[in-house]
Amino acid sequence: MRNIKLIVEYDGTGYCGWQIQNPKIKSQNPKIKTVQGEIEGALKKLLGEKVNLVGSGRTDAGVHALAQVANFKTSSTLSLERIRKGLNGTLPGDISIKDASLAPDDFNARFDAKYKAYRYAIRNSSDAPAIGRFYCVHVRHPLNISLMRREGSSLLGRHDFSSFRLSGSSISDPVRTIKKLSVMKRASEVFIYIEADGFLYGMARSIAGTLIDIGRGKTGRGSIKRIMGSRRRAAAGPTAPANGLTLMRVAY
Amino acid sequence: MRNIKLIVEYDGTGYCGWQIQNPKIKSQNPKIKTVQGEIEGALKKLLGEKVNLVGSGRTDAGVHALAQVANFKTSSTLSLERIRKGLNGTLPGDISIKDASLAPDDFNARFDAKYKAYRYAIRNSSDAPAIGRFYCVHVRHPLNISLMRREGSSLLGRHDFSSFRLSGSSISDPVRTIKKLSVMKRASEVFIYIEADGFLYGMARSIAGTLIDIGRGKTGRGSIKRIMGSRRRAAAGPTAPANGLTLMRVAY
Numbered sequence: 177m178r179n180i181k182l183i184v185e186y187d188g189t190g191y192c193g194w195q196i197q198n199p200k201i202k203s204q205n206p207k208i209k210t211v212q213g214e215i216e217g218a219l220k221k222l223l224g225e226k227v228n229l230v231g232s233g234r235t236d237a238g239v240h241a242l243a244q245v246a247n248f249k250t251s252s253t254l255s256l257e258r259i260r261k262g263l264n265g266t267l268p269g270d271i272s273i274k275d276a277s278l279a280p281d282d283f284n285a286r287f288d289a290k291y292k293a294y295r296y297a298i299r300n301s302s303d304a305p306a307i308g309r310f311y312c313v314h315v316r317h318p319l320n321i322s323l324m325r326r327e328g329s330s331l332l333g334r335h336d337f338s339s340f341r342l343s344g345s346s347i348s349d350p351v352r353t354i355k356k357l358s359v360m361k362r363a364s365e366v367f368i369y370i371e372a373d374g375f376l377y378g379m380a381r382s383i384a385g386t387l388i389d390i391g392r393g394k395t396g397r398g399s400i401k402r403i404m405g406s407r408r409r410a411a412a413g414p415t416a417p418a419n420g421l422t423l424m425r426v427a428y
Numbered sequence: 429m430r431n432i433k434l435i436v437e438y439d440g441t442g443y444c445g446w447q448i449q450n451p452k453i454k455s456q457n458p459k460i461k462t463v464q465g466e467i468e469g470a471l472k473k474l475l476g477e478k479v480n481l482v483g484s485g486r487t488d489a490g491v492h493a494l495a496q497v498a499n500f501k502t503s504s505t506l507s508l509e510r511i512r513k514g515l516n517g518t519l520p521g522d523i524s525i526k527d528a529s530l531a532p533d534d535f536n537a538r539f540d541a542k543y544k545a546y547r548y549a550i551r552n553s554s555d556a557p558a559i560g561r562f563y564c565v566h567v568r569h570p571l572n573i574s575l576m577r578r579e580g581s582s583l584l585g586r587h588d589f590s591s592f593r594l595s596g597s598s599i600s601d602p603v604r605t606i607k608k609l610s611v612m613k614r615a616s617e618v619f620i621y622i623e624a625d626g627f628l629y630g631m632a633r634s635i636a637g638t639l640i641d642i643g644r645g646k647t648g649r650g651s652i653k654r655i656m657g658s659r660r661r662a663a664a665g666p667t668a669p670a671n672g673l674t675l676m677r678v679a680y
Contacts, residue, residue: 185558240559264555272558303516306437306524307492307674311559422559 177249180259181279184244186211187270188235189310189419194244195234211235211271215246218266222259223252232289232426233375238418240311243274245426247285283428291355291427293371296384296420301364312365313420319391321361327390328357328368330400331383338407340386342378342415350376350407359387366391369424378415386413429501432511433531436496438463439522440487441562441671446496447486463487463523467498470518474511475504484541484678485627490670492563495526497678499537535680543607543679545623548636549672553616564617565672571643573613579642580609580620582652583635590659592638594630594667602628602659611639618643621676630667638665 188211196213212229219227227248235241254262260276267273297312299305304314331354338350356371368384390399394413403411440463448465464481471479479500487493506514512528519525549564551557556566583606590602608623620636642651646665655663 185555187558187561242559260555269556269561270558272555274553274555301526303437303512303524303526304521306439306522307494307563308560309439309521 177251177281179247179249179279179281179283180256181245181247181275181277181283181285182215182229182263182273183275184211184215184241184246185272185274186241186244187310188238188240190270192237193235193239194231194241211241211244212246214267214271215263215273218263219248219250221266222262223250223254225250225252230285232285232292235423236378236381236418236421239421239423240419241423243425244423245285245289245428247279247283285426288428289374289426291371291373291425292375292423293356293369293425293427294375294380295422295424296368296370296380296416297422298366298368298384298388298420299364300361300366310419311422313417315366315388315392317392319366319388320393321359321366321391323397324359324368324387324391327397327400328359328387330404331357331370335404336407337376337379337404339403339409339412340379340382341376341409342382343409352376352379357383380421381416381418382409382412384420385416388416389413429503429533431499431501431531431533431535432508433497433499433527433529433535433537434467434481434512434515434525435527436463436467436493436498437524437526438493438496439562440490440492442522444489445487445491446483446493463493463496464498466519466523467515467525470515471500471502473518474514475502475506477502477504482537484537484544487675488630488633488670488673491673491675492671493675495677496675497537497541497680499531499535537678540680541626541678543623543625543677544627544675545608545621545677545679546627546632547674547676548620548622548632548668549674550618550620550636550640551616552613552618562671563674565669567618567640567644569644571618571640572645573611573618573643575649576611576620576639576643579649579652580611580639582656583609583622587656588659589628589631589656591655591661591664592631592634593628593661594634595661596629604628604631609635632673633668633670634661634664636672637668640668641665 192208194211229248231246256276263273299312334353354372358369360367444460446463481500483498508528515525551564586605606624610621612619
């Protein structure tokens with residue numbers, strides 16, 4: 177059995193996230209589409225066998241990925257290039273396999289992930305964007321970028337991120353380490369980059385929503401420290417919409 | 429009567445171009461949507477009168493615009509800000525009015541345009557893009573960017589661009605002046621910027637298609653001069669797909 181690693185780009189607009197829904201939800205709405213489900217379906221057609229695709233982590237409905245990582249084991253002898261091309265020939269245009277490579281037998285895309293990087297994209301202008309509107313959120317109020325940067329730096333390091341976690345996760349340990357956090361501005365586009373050893377459920381979007389509130393002047397200096405210290409989700413800002421978020425990289 | 433100038437951003441994916449189709453085509457397919465038609469419809473609702481919206485020029489089906497310019501005359505006394513906001517409240521998400529301003533009585537968005545700038549976007553990679561796939565075309569073969577630049581520079585200046593014009597235009601004079609032409613590369617994205625005092629029908633896409641062929645090595649050095657000299661459309665490369673093209677700016 178070969179262990180094959182895929183790098184996957186997807187436009188999450190039309191999907192209920194990465195992960196196949198549990199059978200109960202699926203039976204209520206059989207039309208629910210997931211990225212994992214589409215790729216597993218394409219692999220079954222191509223390889224003639226049912227495989228189990230392991231992603232580095234789930235992404236929520238509407239969230240995009242430039243380089244999601246996943247792996248699967250197969251007894252097929254098809255070349256890696258034919259697997260990549262075969263998948264791209266079958267998959268819809270909003271999913272693209274950027275690379276297929278051979279991984280060590282024990283490689284697991286989920287458990288071996290060391291760092292992940294997300295980008296949150298904002299169009300900060302009086303008018304809503306038409307072009308690229310599925311890849312960013314529109315914020316009308318002018319953002320104070322330097323305040324967002326200063327407050328964002330309080331998130332760096334190892335912390336209890338309970339305040340930035342949505343309910344519905346099964347993982348109990350709320351401690352994560354943020355390695356990098358930057359706020360970039362290019363014309364009317366603002367990007368929040370976050371690199372961490374792991375993200376709690378809804379963490380990237382909760383941080384983005386909170387930093388946007390800070391940028392708008394809803395709360396002042398010291399907000400992040402206060403919010404983090406409270407360990408209550410209610411203390412933080414809103415969860416920013418899914419379509420602004422893109423998984424950029426997974427490091428192993 | 430005030431003369432009002434609009435700056436319009438649109439995602440052309442869902443439209444049969446800027447310009448309202450003639451009644452004959454429209455009667456055959458009443459579902460045909462145009463950007464001009466949508467804005468005129470929204471203006472009628474907002475102002476309670478039928479206005480004639482003049483665009484700087486038509487853009488083809490599927491072509492985008494970051495800053496199309498249009499004007500209309502109205503007897504309404506609504507403030508400019510209320511016109512802009514009212515339009516954005518009525519228009520679908522793929523059309524956004526970025527600015528509404530008062531223009532001189534004799535301003536005409538079409539006849540007064542001095543220069544226009546278009547950008548043609550290419551994703552040059554072995555895999556097709558998923559994110560942003562409606563805003564670029566995918567070219568699998570590696571492109572020779574320096575050759576594209578060198579050949580592109582032969583297009584600069586005042587020339588007969590008959591070789592880069594599609595049939596179906598009513599304008600007879602094929603002479604135009606290209607002020608700037610640049611080929612930029614950023615990671616796997618390649619952009620062709622063209623600034624000219626006017627564009628013949630299909631000219632931007634014909635130039636893009638020809639430069640892509642040159643970049644792929646289909647024809648060598650001196651191709652552009654030879655093609656331009658022949659004054660025959662058949663001598664040039666294919667017309668590149670509409671979704672890669674965006675109208676960036678109109679100067680008056």
